[in-house]
Amino acid sequence: xxxxxxxxxxxAGDECLKFWYFINAPDGxxxxxNVVKQNTASQVESTIxxxxxxxxxxxxxxxxxxxxxxxxxxxxxxxxxxxxxxIGIDDVLxxxxxxxxxxxxxxxxxxxxSWTQLKDDDFDWLLESxxxxxxxxxxxxxxxxx
Numbered sequence: 001x002x003x004x005x006x007x008x009x010x011x012a013g014d015e016c017l018k019f020w021y022f023i024n025a026p027d028g029x030x031x032x033x034n035v036v037k038q039n040t041a042s043q044v045e046s047t048i049x050x051x052x053x054x055x056x057x058x059x060x061x062x063x064x065x066x067x068x069x070x071x072x073x074x075x076x077x078x079x080x081x082x083x084x085x086x087i088g089i090d091d092v093l094x095x096x097x098x099x100x101x102x103x104x105x106x107x108x109x110x111x112x113x114s115w116t117q118l119k120d121d122d123f124d125w126l127l128e129s130x131x132x133x134x135x136x137x138x139x140x141x142x143x144x145x146x
Contacts, residue, residue, distance in 0.1 A: 019060075037065060
């Protein structure tokens, strides 16, 4: 286990912790990233976010935190079953107020998730699936994309 601890924060009310993370594990190995909030007065720790999905890609994470009366620290905790597991974090940001729901659109439905095609521009976005018409300019198979 490896732990990275923040500085101490005073209670400022409800907050949002935002960050990017990366987890990659070879076959048979496991890795997990946790975000722990530690009350500095009582030393009580609680896990407020956790993920153990191995996608070999940077992913966005965020967690809303209810304000407490006491000062606190955040701890990023990495758990690995092998030295071959890679876990990383980047761009950590703590803001006041609860986190907004993330925008998530995979374009798998016929709609465009409330995105609007403007008509007074130079070309139109098209909802496609599979290969593109021109060789080497897009995915050869797979899901819908815009």
